[in-house]
Amino acid sequence: MVTLEPNIPNDGRYSIAETCEHLGVHRNSLRNYTDSGLIKCGFRRVNMKKFYTGSEIKRFWKSTY
Numbered sequence: 001m002v003t004l005e006p007n008i009p010n011d012g013r014y015s016i017a018e019t020c021e022h023l024g025v026h027r028n029s030l031r032n033y034t035d036s037g038l039i040k041c042g043f044r045r046v047n048m049k050k051f052y053t054g055s056e057i058k059r060f061w062k063s064t065y
Contacts (some may be wrong), residue, residue, distance in 0.1 A: 001025060003062055010055040012044075019052040023061060033060070 002024035002044070020027050033039045034050075039060040041050040 006057055008054040012054040013051045
């Protein structure tokens, strides 16, 4: 987990890989956090891929520190 708060816009949408990069975690860890309900994701309507909002990424980061 990174020690500095991610500097991203609150209304941005980020893929799994981008979210992992911003938080400094492995994708399996992010999946575990999502399955546990610690971080919430949305699904794109076109292809049903997961995305995470900037505000949710920041909220999760703040809850871990």
